[in-house]
Amino acid sequence: MPPTEPPRSDRAQPELTGHAGEPSGAPSTHPTTPETGELPVRSASSDGAPGDSRSARRPLPGTRVWTRLRTDRAALVGLALIALTLLAVVFADLITGALGVDTETYHTDLLDPYGVPAGPLGGVSLQHPFGVEPQTGRDLFATVVHGARISIVIGLGATLLSVAIGVAIGILAGYVGGVADVLASRFIDVMLGFPSLIFMIAISAIVPFDFNRVLLMVLILGVFGWPSIARVVRAETMSLRARPFVRASRSLGASNAHIIGRHILPNLWATIIVFSTISIPGKIGAEAALSFLGVGVRPPTASWGRTISNAVNWIATDPWYLLFPGAALFLVTYAFNVFGDGLRDALDPTTQVGS
Amino acid sequence: MTTAPGAYAPTPTRPVLTATGVTVTFPGVRAADAVSLTAVPGRVVALLGESGSGKSVTAMGLVGLAPGAATVSGSAELADGTELIGAPRPVLDAVRGARVAAVFQEPMRALNPLLTIGAQFRLALAAHRRMSAAAARDRAVTLLGQVGLGADAGAVADAAGAADAADAAGAGGGATSGTAERVLASYPHELSGGQVQRVCIALALANEPEVLLADEPTTALDVTVQAQILDLLRDLARAGMAVILITHDMGVVADIADDVVIMREGVIVERGAVGDIFAHPEHPYTRMLLDAVPRLGAGLVDHAVDAAAVADAEPVATRPPTGPAEPAASAPVVALTDLTVTYTRRGRRPFHALDHVDLRIDAGEVVGLVGESGSGKSTLANVVTSLQPPTSGEVRILGQRLDGLAPAERRRIQARTGIVFQDPAGSLNPRATIGASIAEPLVLHADLGAAARAERVAELLRLVELDPALAGRFPHEMSGGQRQRVAIARAIALDPALVVADEPTSALDVSVQAAVLEMFLALQRRLGFACLFISHDLAVVEEVSTRVYVLHAGRVVEAGPTSRVLLDPQDPYTRDLIAAVPVPDPARQAERRAARHAG
Numbered sequence: 001m002p003p004t005e006p007p008r009s010d011r012a013q014p015e016l017t018g019h020a021g022e023p024s025g026a027p028s029t030h031p032t033t034p035e036t037g038e039l040p041v042r043s044a045s046s047d048g049a050p051g052d053s054r055s056a057r058r059p060l061p062g063t064r065v066w067t068r069l070r071t072d073r074a075a076l077v078g079l080a081l082i083a084l085t086l087l088a089v090v091f092a093d094l095i096t097g098a099l100g101v102d103t104e105t106y107h108t109d110l111l112d113p114y115g116v117p118a119g120p121l122g123g124v125s126l127q128h129p130f131g132v133e134p135q136t137g138r139d140l141f142a143t144v145v146h147g148a149r150i151s152i153v154i155g156l157g158a159t160l161l162s163v164a165i166g167v168a169i170g171i172l173a174g175y176v177g178g179v180a181d182v183l184a185s186r187f188i189d190v191m192l193g194f195p196s197l198i199f200m201i202a203i204s205a206i207v208p209f210d211f212n213r214v215l216l217m218v219l220i221l222g223v224f225g226w227p228s229i230a231r232v233v234r235a236e237t238m239s240l241r242a243r244p245f246v247r248a249s250r251s252l253g254a255s256n257a258h259i260i261g262r263h264i265l266p267n268l269w270a271t272i273i274v275f276s277t278i279s280i281p282g283k284i285g286a287e288a289a290l291s292f293l294g295v296g297v298r299p300p301t302a303s304w305g306r307t308i309s310n311a312v313n314w315i316a317t318d319p320w321y322l323l324f325p326g327a328a329l330f331l332v333t334y335a336f337n338v339f340g341d342g343l344r345d346a347l348d349p350t351t352q353v354g355s
Numbered sequence: 356m357t358t359a360p361g362a363y364a365p366t367p368t369r370p371v372l373t374a375t376g377v378t379v380t381f382p383g384v385r386a387a388d389a390v391s392l393t394a395v396p397g398r399v400v401a402l403l404g405e406s407g408s409g410k411s412v413t414a415m416g417l418v419g420l421a422p423g424a425a426t427v428s429g430s431a432e433l434a435d436g437t438e439l440i441g442a443p444r445p446v447l448d449a450v451r452g453a454r455v456a457a458v459f460q461e462p463m464r465a466l467n468p469l470l471t472i473g474a475q476f477r478l479a480l481a482a483h484r485r486m487s488a489a490a491a492r493d494r495a496v497t498l499l500g501q502v503g504l505g506a507d508a509g510a511v512a513d514a515a516g517a518a519d520a521a522d523a524a525g526a527g528g529g530a531t532s533g534t535a536e537r538v539l540a541s542y543p544h545e546l547s548g549g550q551v552q553r554v555c556i557a558l559a560l561a562n563e564p565e566v567l568l569a570d571e572p573t574t575a576l577d578v579t580v581q582a583q584i585l586d587l588l589r590d591l592a593r594a595g596m597a598v599i600l601i602t603h604d605m606g607v608v609a610d611i612a613d614d615v616v617i618m619r620e621g622v623i624v625e626r627g628a629v630g631d632i633f634a635h636p637e638h639p640y641t642r643m644l645l646d647a648v649p650r651l652g653a654g655l656v657d658h659a660v661d662a663a664a665v666a667d668a669e670p671v672a673t674r675p676p677t678g679p680a681e682p683a684a685s686a687p688v689v690a691l692t693d694l695t696v697t698y699t700r701r702g703r704r705p706f707h708a709l710d711h712v713d714l715r716i717d718a719g720e721v722v723g724l725v726g727e728s729g730s731g732k733s734t735l736a737n738v739v740t741s742l743q744p745p746t747s748g749e750v751r752i753l754g755q756r757l758d759g760l761a762p763a764e765r766r767r768i769q770a771r772t773g774i775v776f777q778d779p780a781g782s783l784n785p786r787a788t789i790g791a792s793i794a795e796p797l798v799l800h801a802d803l804g805a806a807a808r809a810e811r812v813a814e815l816l817r818l819v820e821l822d823p824a825l826a827g828r829f830p831h832e833m834s835g836g837q838r839q840r841v842a843i844a845r846a847i848a849l850d851p852a853l854v855v856a857d858e859p860t861s862a863l864d865v866s867v868q869a870a871v872l873e874m875f876l877a878l879q880r881r882l883g884f885a886c887l888f889i890s891h892d893l894a895v896v897e898e899v900s901t902r903v904y905v906l907h908a909g910r911v912v913e914a915g916p917t918s919r920v921l922l923d924p925q926d927p928y929t930r931d932l933i934a935a936v937p938v939p940d941p942a943r944q945a946e947r948r949a950a951r952h953a954g
Contacts, residue, residue, distance in 0.1 A: 244776040245784045245792070248845065251740035252796050253769035262795070266786035349829040350785060 068346040075342020081335035089149045096142040101128065103146050103302050107137030116318050130324040134314050140321070143302045144328050150303035152332070154217045155284040161222025162283075163229055163276050167268070170233025171260060175241055185234070191227040197289075200224060204295035213297045217290065221283050229275050236271055240264050270344045277340025281333035304329050368396045369434060371565040371597045372417070372455065377429035377440070379409065379416045379621075386425065387413040387621040394566045394597035399588065401600045401612035401629070405644075405864035409621035410601050414568055416440070418455050419447045434565070453483045456559035460571040462551035466543040472554055473539035479561045492539070498557040499535040502587055504550065548728075549580035556587060567591065570601045577727035578891065582935040582951070585611050603864065605648045606937030609633060609944045617641050629941050647869040648939045649894035651921065686754035688853045688885040689716040689739055694748035696734050708734040710909040711748070718852065721879060721886040723900030723917060725893060725932070731909040732889045736857045739887060740774050741765065753852055770800040773846025773884075777858035779838035783830040789841045790826030796848040815844040820874055836867035843875060847882060854879075855887045860895065872898065893936050897921055905929045 069075055088095065096102055107128075111117055117132050125131075130140035173184035200220045207216055240246060246263050254262075288305020290296035297303050304325050311322035345351045370393035379387040387409035394400060404410040416427040417439060431439040433454060439447065451457075459465045466475055476495035480486050486494070499505055543551055552572060559567055569588060573581035589611045592598045602608060608615055608629065616626045617640070625638040636642045696709040709731045716722045726732045737743035738750055741757055750757040752768050760768070773796075776782040783792050793812045797803055803811065813823035819840040830838055839859060846854050859875065860868040876899055879886055890896050896903055896917065903920050905913040905928070913926040924930045934951045938944050 244778055244782040247737075247742055248774055248776065248782060248842075249795060251742050251769060251772065251774045252799050253766035254795075254799050258799065262787070263784050266784070269786075348786075350831040 065343075065346045069342055072342040072345065074338045075346070078335040078337070078339030078342065081331055082339060085148055085152060085332055085335070088145050089152050092145045092149050095145055096139075099129075099141065101139040101142045103138060103142045104300060105138065107132055107139070109137070111135070111137050114317070116314075117320070131320055133310075134318045134321055140324055143307055144304070144324050147302040147304040147307055147325060148328065148332075150214060150297055150301060151284045151287060151305060151329070153214055154221065154287045154303075155280045155332075157218035158221035158225060158283040158286075159276050159279045161218060162225035162279070163272060165222070166226035166229035167233050167272060169226065170230040171237050171264060171268075173230070174234040174237025175256070175260060175264065177238070177241075181234070184230070188227045188230050188234075191224070192231075194224075196224040200290060201293060201295050204290065213301075217287050217296060220290075221286050225279070225283065225286075229272070229279070232271060232275065233268060236268055237264055240267050269347050273340050273344050273347070277336040280336050281329065284329060284332075370395045371434045372431065372599075374413075374417055374431040375429060377413055377416060377427065377431060379412045379421055380426045380428075381422075381424050385621055387416070387618075389429070390616075390618070390621075390623055392417075392599070392616060394599050396565070396595050396597045397592060398613040399592045399598040399600055399611050400614045400616065401602055401608045402616050402618060403602060403605070403608055403644075404618035405603055405866065407620070408618040410603075410618050411570055413618070414570060414599055414601050415457075418451050418457070418568070420451075420457070449483075452479065452559075452564070453562040454564050455566045455568060456562070456564040457568040457570065458552070458555050458559050458572045461575045462548060462555050463543060463575075465555050466551060468543055470542070471539065472541055472543070472546075475554075475558060476539070476561065479558045483562045494561070495539055495557075496535040498560055499538055499554070501560060502553040502557040503583070504538050504553050504557070505535050547580070548576050549583060552576060552580075552584050553587065556584075556591075560591075564596075566597045566599060568599050568601070571603070572600070573607060574602070574604070579727065579931055579935040581607075582937070585937070586948075604937070605645065605865070605939035606944070609939050609941045610937040610948065617644070633939070633941050643866060645939065647865045649865075649869070649872075649892065649898050650940075651894040651897060651933070651936055651938060687715045687717050687751070688720075688753060689714065689887065690749075690751040690754075691715070691735075691738070692749040692751075694735075694738065694750060695746050696731075696738060696743060697746040707909045709738070709745075712906075712909075712911050714904055714911065714914075716853070716885050716887060718885055719883045720902070721876075721888055721900045723896035723903035724887060724889045724906060725891065725896050725903060726906035727891060727932070729908070730906040732891075732906055733857060735906070736774070736855050736887065736889055739853075740772055740855055741769060766800070770796070770849050771852045773849070773851040773854045775839070775842050775846045775854065775856045775859045777861050779835045779842065779862055780830070782842045783838055785830055788827050788829055789833070789838075792830075793826070793841060793845045793848060796845060800849055811848070812844075815848055816841075818847070818878060819844045834867075835863055836871055839863060839871055840874065843871075843878070847878065847884070850882065851884050853885045853887070855889070857889045858891065859888075861890065861892065868895075875899075893921060893933060905932070 069079075111132075111134065116134050117137070128139050128141060130144060132138060132140055133143065169184050169188070173181045173188075203220055204216065240263065246259060249259050249263055284305060287296055287303060288309055291303055291306040292309040297306065299306070307325040308322065308329065311318075311325065314321045372392075372394040374390065374392040377387060377390045377392070378385065390409070390413045392400065392402070392413075402410045402414060412421050412425060415421050416425065417431040419427075419439065419442065421427055427440055429440055433439065433450070437446065437450065439450060439455075442450075466472075470478070473492065473495060476498070477488065477491050480491045480494060496505070538546065538550070538554065543554075546554065556567075556572075567588075572588065573584050576584060585607060588598060588600070592611070592613075600607070600612060612629045614626070615629050615632045617624050617632070617638070619640050625632065625636065625641045632641065633645065636645055691712055691714040694709055694712040694714075695707060697705050697707050699705045712731075712735065714722075714724075714735070724732055724735065734743060738745055739752065741752075744758065753771060755764065755768060757765070757768070783789065790809070790812050793815055794808050797808050797811060801808075801811075809826070812826055816823045816825060821837060821840050821844070825833070825837070830841070833841070839862075843859070846856075856875070860871050863871060872895065886899075888896060888899050900917050902915065903917045904911050905920065905924075905926065907928045913920055913924060913929045920929065921933060924933055934947065938947065
């Protein structure tokens, strides 16, 4: 080990001017800080005496992310909406039970002679807060709450699956390169050009009738949904692989697992998170399309997609039918987007949050 | 070139552009404060400053090209009374390119890569006048002749450079003819960096501007190419152009500027004729800048002594007594024998990045490696740090052959080498705290507990003269100089036998560069590691190394003690290289220029 006495004492600080003038663009953020390192300390936990080792007392990374996330109001709204939706998903039966409504009971007495809900706003009442379905008079609140269960499970599950596959293949192609890259890239291209919808319909049609339809949807949408993220991750990995900090790590003899885990993945999170959050509503929509075509979840199981595609047929006579499931889908999409944005910013130490 | 700069006496002319009290503000920051500047036909005025001094935003602000978030106030008046600051878009459109033209730092990025040079000329000309295609073409040929890309001697000289660049890129084909027709039919990527910058200058001249704004026009170029472009700018000024040259390089200023304006943090600290500024700098900042510039030839006398001292006493005296076992003193730390690295790509002829290279670094020795872009410097660094396997030849690190080594053995050797890269922003993982970055070698190779690791990180930070409290910071919260110190701390974390420093200070401002270099050298003496110091800057190499290798197109063209190679170069390429470096002294630079043109 080298000698340990601090070398500052034996020489005047050699940083001559040093301040604002460095290529990092520092002047715009720290216009008056000297180069010697006395930048204002931002993190709340790092105000101990100088000279001792700080890293041992550094907060866990998760703590820091949460500290930053907490100051981002939009992200918190998104988080609250997501939490609310998840509660509805988990306790759907309890909620509808407490209100005394369900998805199956017909209330034809609430309809006018043309099959349209009687009363204002599509039959909104204390008994039926979201009104009732035209033609059958089934409770819309129960339909939306139970539909959330199917839509969210499929949306989240399929997204997780496709992102996991896509990230794995993308990193493989971008990091290993060579033949692996050629093969993976061709595979991605073929998958992107593949008529997935037709294939999905075919698969749904031949799967045994008693196979869990929700699981089937997750598998089908997940397995066909990965190519686009794989392509993005591949490109980003290739550029990260050539960055000096990765080369420095490799020159130290770091294993591939170490480099991917410590250097590549942390720099991919932003991409992965943003991609996932915009992918979830897409997956919910895809489930709606398949259900509409009759190969998704089967009636009478409620799903937002199915309800929305039904409601579209009633748009002229009963526009309120579309409002509540549509608003639910919109809010969930919005929530995932703003939360994803906030999470990305909180994970990225270079952004200023909560200002 | 017929006139020496001393002999040139410009007739007093009215300025063509007068800027007074130009202030550029970004939200929360004043980037330039009340800057005044005049551009006079026939003279080069240099706006000199380090990064962040506001020199570029000021100059670009004059013609409405400051970044969108900037607010520019003050006055910039052309000779006929046209006010540019705050002028509406149509006025600016009529002025920009026609009366005030700009040349930028990175020529390759200043041109549209999908258009031929001929098409770019047509666009530039069509922006300000109606012209037939044939006339535009004739005009373009004339302009290219003016910048030395006609069929004259200048073009031939640069064509040689182009061939080099083409070799370097492994591109094979490309422009080898200097004729204007060939250039017009080429795409930017088919030309060398120097040729493209000539094209950019020709494009700037297309509409006969009164003022040429040159923003670091040679910073991205190799030193031999830089010399040619500076000659060209000088000739243009002598022919009556008013040139505003934005630069950070004292040598460039000494070479071609008539007047100097020195900026620091948005404020002019000193201005004057170039001779006065260099001979009698008044402001402390100017003096500090001049002192901080590494000067070729300045340290040679000291070095003869130094070299002897280093060879005899120093490594032994400063080696930490409890350090890990060193290899036998006789075994060189690095020994490359007949090393060749060849890149083969489908459809391209094989490209020899390194061609039968022999190189040796002994324990505790700092060896300089000099070369221009494409010379194979970085490939050599990659081979030594086992990032790149050799095509043929032998690589011995610490006495062990690298090829055919068991993975565990290779890792053991890798643990004994550190590496420092040029780009301080890229060499640290932006998602990791600098403490984590410095600790990475310890995590990989040393079996330390978290507390011991943190202790070692703090100790390393102190060694590179940083506050250990910075360990929790992220790279973007630090300045470039600080980040480079962190990269050095990571490189020495395992007390290496060898540190490969690949242009470690090239991206830093001169004042910061001086401080980082001094710190690095002090560390080297104290820890006694051997160092391969790669740089394109001869003055820096002279300051740090005892022996030097000159690399050109993959071959070692000259090697020997630093003082011998730099004072008495034998190889013609080394001589050209040394002659091309502008020295920060107007009088000496004038002599050197004259000698270069005579020779």
